[in-house]
Amino acid sequence: MASGMHAAALGQLGPCKPKALAAADVGLDATEPVEIVLLSEERSQQAAQILQLKGLESRPMVQARKMLACGERPTPEPRSQKLPVEVMREAQGRLGRFLQRRVPLLSWTRTVTGQSLRADLIAGLTVGVMVIPQSMSYASIAGLPYIYGMYAACVPGMVYAAFGQSRQLAVGPVAMVSLIMNAGLEGPMAEICPGWEPGHHKEGEGQIHLDEQMQEYCTNEYIKLAIFTSAIMGIIQILAMVLRMGFLVTFLGHPVTSGFTSGAAIIIGFSQVKYMLGVHMDKSQYVYKMVAEVALKLKDTNWMTLLLGLGCVIFLTCAKLASKRWKRLSLVGPLAPLFCCTVGTLLIWLCVPLRETYEVSYVGQEKEIPAGLFPVSVGAWNFQNFAKVLPTALSCALIGYMESIAIGKNLAAKHGYELDAGQELFALGLSNLVGSMFSCYPVTGSFSRSAVNNATGAQTQMAGLVTALVMLCTLKWLTPLFNFLPDFVLAAIVISSVAPLVAYTEAIKLWRVKKNDFFLWVAAFLGTLFLGVLTGIALAVGLSLAIVIYESVRPQITILWRLPGTTIYRNVKQESSGAFVPNVFIARIGSSIYFANAFFIKEWLQERIRALASVNRTEYIVLEMTSVVSVDSTALHVLEDLVLDFRSQGVHIAMAMVGNRLDRTFRKAGLTNFVGEKWFFPSVHDAVVGCLRHQKAKRRLLATRSVLSNSLAGATASTECSASEAATVQTDAQSDVEKGVPELPWSRSQEDLLHIEDNPVTVGNEIGYSNDVHHSCTVIFINLMEDVPTIMSDITAIFQRRGLTICRANIEAMGDDGMSTMCVARPRRAAHVYHVRSLRSHGKLQDEELLDLKAELKVGT
Numbered sequence: 001m002a003s004g005m006h007a008a009a010l011g012q013l014g015p016c017k018p019k020a021l022a023a024a025d026v027g028l029d030a031t032e033p034v035e036i037v038l039l040s041e042e043r044s045q046q047a048a049q050i051l052q053l054k055g056l057e058s059r060p061m062v063q064a065r066k067m068l069a070c071g072e073r074p075t076p077e078p079r080s081q082k083l084p085v086e087v088m089r090e091a092q093g094r095l096g097r098f099l100q101r102r103v104p105l106l107s108w109t110r111t112v113t114g115q116s117l118r119a120d121l122i123a124g125l126t127v128g129v130m131v132i133p134q135s136m137s138y139a140s141i142a143g144l145p146y147i148y149g150m151y152a153a154c155v156p157g158m159v160y161a162a163f164g165q166s167r168q169l170a171v172g173p174v175a176m177v178s179l180i181m182n183a184g185l186e187g188p189m190a191e192i193c194p195g196w197e198p199g200h201h202k203e204g205e206g207q208i209h210l211d212e213q214m215q216e217y218c219t220n221e222y223i224k225l226a227i228f229t230s231a232i233m234g235i236i237q238i239l240a241m242v243l244r245m246g247f248l249v250t251f252l253g254h255p256v257t258s259g260f261t262s263g264a265a266i267i268i269g270f271s272q273v274k275y276m277l278g279v280h281m282d283k284s285q286y287v288y289k290m291v292a293e294v295a296l297k298l299k300d301t302n303w304m305t306l307l308l309g310l311g312c313v314i315f316l317t318c319a320k321l322a323s324k325r326w327k328r329l330s331l332v333g334p335l336a337p338l339f340c341c342t343v344g345t346l347l348i349w350l351c352v353p354l355r356e357t358y359e360v361s362y363v364g365q366e367k368e369i370p371a372g373l374f375p376v377s378v379g380a381w382n383f384q385n386f387a388k389v390l391p392t393a394l395s396c397a398l399i400g401y402m403e404s405i406a407i408g409k410n411l412a413a414k415h416g417y418e419l420d421a422g423q424e425l426f427a428l429g430l431s432n433l434v435g436s437m438f439s440c441y442p443v444t445g446s447f448s449r450s451a452v453n454n455a456t457g458a459q460t461q462m463a464g465l466v467t468a469l470v471m472l473c474t475l476k477w478l479t480p481l482f483n484f485l486p487d488f489v490l491a492a493i494v495i496s497s498v499a500p501l502v503a504y505t506e507a508i509k510l511w512r513v514k515k516n517d518f519f520l521w522v523a524a525f526l527g528t529l530f531l532g533v534l535t536g537i538a539l540a541v542g543l544s545l546a547i548v549i550y551e552s553v554r555p556q557i558t559i560l561w562r563l564p565g566t567t568i569y570r571n572v573k574q575e576s577s578g579a580f581v582p583n584v585f586i587a588r589i590g591s592s593i594y595f596a597n598a599f600f601i602k603e604w605l606q607e608r609i610r611a612l613a614s615v616n617r618t619e620y621i622v623l624e625m626t627s628v629v630s631v632d633s634t635a636l637h638v639l640e641d642l643v644l645d646f647r648s649q650g651v652h653i654a655m656a657m658v659g660n661r662l663d664r665t666f667r668k669a670g671l672t673n674f675v676g677e678k679w680f681f682p683s684v685h686d687a688v689v690g691c692l693r694h695q696k697a698k699r700r701l702l703a704t705r706s707v708l709s710n711s712l713a714g715a716t717a718s719t720e721c722s723a724s725e726a727a728t729v730q731t732d733a734q735s736d737v738e739k740g741v742p743e744l745p746w747s748r749s750q751e752d753l754l755h756i757e758d759n760p761v762t763v764g765n766e767i768g769y770s771n772d773v774h775h776s777c778t779v780i781f782i783n784l785m786e787d788v789p790t791i792m793s794d795i796t797a798i799f800q801r802r803g804l805t806i807c808r809a810n811i812e813a814m815g816d817d818g819m820s821t822m823c824v825a826r827p828r829r830a831a832h833v834y835h836v837r838s839l840r841s842h843g844k845l846q847d848e849e850l851l852d853l854k855a856e857l858k859v860g861t
Helices: 002-012 019-025 041-057 060-068 084-102 105-111 114-142 146-152 155-163 175-184 186-192 212-242 246-251 254-271 273-277 287-300 303-325 332-350 352-356 383-415 421-436 447-455 462-482 487-501 504-513 515-531 533-553 598-611 633-648 660-669 671-675 684-713 723-739 748-752 791-801 847-860
Strands: 557-562 569-571 584-589 620-624 652-656 766-770 778-784 804-814 829-838
Touching (some): 084 105, 084 421, 114 146, 114 332, 114 447, 114 462, 114 487, 146 155, 146 462, 155 421, 155 462, 175 212, 175 254, 175 383, 175 487, 175 533, 186 212, 186 383, 212 383, 246 383, 246 421, 246 533, 254 273, 254 287, 254 504, 254 515, 254 533, 273 303, 273 487, 287 515, 303 487, 332 352, 332 447, 332 462, 383 421, 447 462, 504 515, 584 598, 584 684, 598 633, 620 684, 633 671, 660 671, 766 847, 778 847, 791 829, 791 847
Parallel strands (some): 584 620, 620 652
Antiparallel strands (some): 557 569, 557 584, 778 829, 804 829
């Protein structure tokens, strides 16, 4: 949907020039240097304060602690005495801002112009004509008399126009919520009226034949439950807004919601097959029962009804395709349902044999649609049924809000205005609550009608108000016109409306992109089809929560290695030409650490260290903590255990890039002192250098102690040890470590004897390359222990022979201390960085070219 809207927006701007020409027209040059300027200090401080306040607003627990800490509040400064008039003006201003925020009607009515009013009238009339047959069809899905769908298309639309922020969202009955309510109320109705099924209002239908009085009683009880469900749904949504719980819908992952919607759409479609075949079939929310019922009743098909129904479906489908393909026919799709209703009604009314001979069923066959406005239904609220309708109301509130906010945010983004999720939750809740006072069942935003509303040019909420007024006029004067409306027309409208919701293309895309998401889609899809709608919702929510818990308990931990010739450390999966540092294991923790994932991180590190013991025995672990924003008490204990456990094995843990918030927590908990201040570093490279310095100092001390012990043991032969003996012992100790000979853990007193600062660490002669650092060039890194004046000409000659062009080059001279210098006559070190491209492919180098180039550079340098 987002890609389609983006394409539509580009189309409105007219044809675009090629990128190269557009860049030339405005004078852009990729090689032209661009100056990076800084925001002024004053504005930077203001921006920082604004962002800090926003961060506090998004953390309600912090605000709650501040409210509870009354004794710690500073004494407010004395304010100047204000006049009563000023106090009244401030109060009025605050009240006015509050009302404008909560009642958008007060804001958008001021922006109405003649042009916008004309556009809203056209859009509102178009959607109003479209919603009349749709509302009747969706009432049939809900198991209610047709008139209640028309009620639900009227009152909630008026309420949303006053309290909703979306200018194009059309609120009313929808297929998904209707199906959920029907499935959810089957259980409570089975207790009240055993054998009665919602939607069976004609004689001869139903599993058990009930007398007319009992049938009417059961229908009224079901209507009361549906109205009360709308009231509870509205209360739930309003409470969710007050408690700021709208974020909970984000826990429903896209694959599971798409799978659930696709399964529910198929169930809705199958529920209308009986009207297309002209036969009675028992209602069910299980697809296998529906298929079996269709197979049994296929022999009783009313062929006239089937032919007319298929003709309606074909016409509606062609009308939709035509409206999408040709702009001049854009109104054909929205008006097609009304055309089918008109033609179908005329056929049944004028052609008597269709009613009597061919027995084509129609809306007013047993009972005419009542005329008049919606009756007050507050008396239908029976709070003794609260527990019976609560699961259904929760499901309708969740799915309804998710559906509404999805289309609302997309339309708001396209038209460039903001949509407050909390206010939308309040508007939908109020629409359902007020609607339940006037005989309405649960409603939400409609995808199809909102799309038509947007396509026909709706600019304000006035369009929704016009749609509600059209339905109001229909209820008042036009309901007798629908008595001869055929059932197959309404069934065709439903089938054509829900067919696009079967997102099989999304399943194919998920299979190509990520197979795990595809299996989630399939699980939600099959669960809805074979376990039922409410169970399908529970399964979808359960799968989404399982994904959240799984991803949280198993955070992404990235193994890093060094790009040769640089101080860059990258993911081993992202960079193919890196190399590990001997005896140093580097990992990046991808999320905050808390009780649920702390033990996983510990076990993950232990497994990797054990696996590397035979190849690259680990003496140091560097943990890059950039993504770790916070830790809890459990994580602190686990980190202490981790440090103790690895130290007992002779392995030290260093932490790099610890944020300020995390550092404060570590210091308060005493973890910084426990680990040691010297094991915290500002960058990964600094941490690696610190570990190598510590390793060198430790081995030197071990070698010295070994020489001294040998000297004391052989005092009769010699009283001093030569430097060559010490070097030999140190070399032997180093080779033992590389072979995997374990070292004993060092105590804190022994650590204090190490002189780490006396051990400089430098990068040797190295050549590295990467195809991932730059988007269009291969980057060659060359580090030289001793620079040669003519080395650059030798390197460029090699590039020329290989058919390479240099896009950018950087040579950095390094002094004896390892820092950049510009005043040393002949620096001892140099770092070369070249961005090159192949003249043959006009792009990056292939793997074989890189290997050959690296081999020649090693010989040439």
